[in-house]
Amino acid sequence: DAGVTQSPTHLIKTRGQQVTLRCSPKSGHDTVSWYQQALGQGPQFIFQYYEEEERQRGNFPDRFSGHQFPNYSSELNVNALLLGDSALYLCASSLATGRTYEQYFGPGTRLTVT
């Protein structure tokens, strides 16, 4: 049973550039959430996608946008990168009708902005 996969594993970008991160959810899951984890901190919720629409959003600027495809995979886009965007970006998948709201995380993409 394939778990949550993310690509790429690591990424180095320059300030002002744009980046796209990708996520494939666990088999059978239909909801994808994205989190940002700064070094030494807990993950912070960015947004969640269900049925190809953004269902909920955390306190992140519009530079952060996303997309969900019909096969439930998802992309996170960040425009006009800032040094402060350097972090581990985590994707989590879940089942919308699941009672326990269990979320399964991928290994993350380490983004470094120089």
Added chain:
Amino acid sequence: QQQVKQSPQSLIVQKGGISIINCAYENTAFDYFPWYQQFPGKGPALLIAIRPDVSEKKEGRFTISFNKSAKQFSLHIMDSQPGDSATYFCAASHSGGYQKVTFGTGTKLQVIP
């Protein structure tokens, strides 16, 4: 606004000892409280979770204790092993929040032989 407070920030326990991590929450709408374990370079892995209708849940060496009136919950790791050395996050979510998970700040646990 930090809605889930976690302590201690770091913890050193001898092998075979009990590790205890405490969390407190503010939002009374929270109705699902998971704990995640994270190793360096990896994503968080769901360890154990509890709902507020029970006061304790045990799975192997891991136990969650829940105090609804105090809005506090804790993780106990019995017979701690060096392989348990990781960062532990408490978290909370609620059915009206579309499964958005609010995490604590994390506790770095080191189990020494």
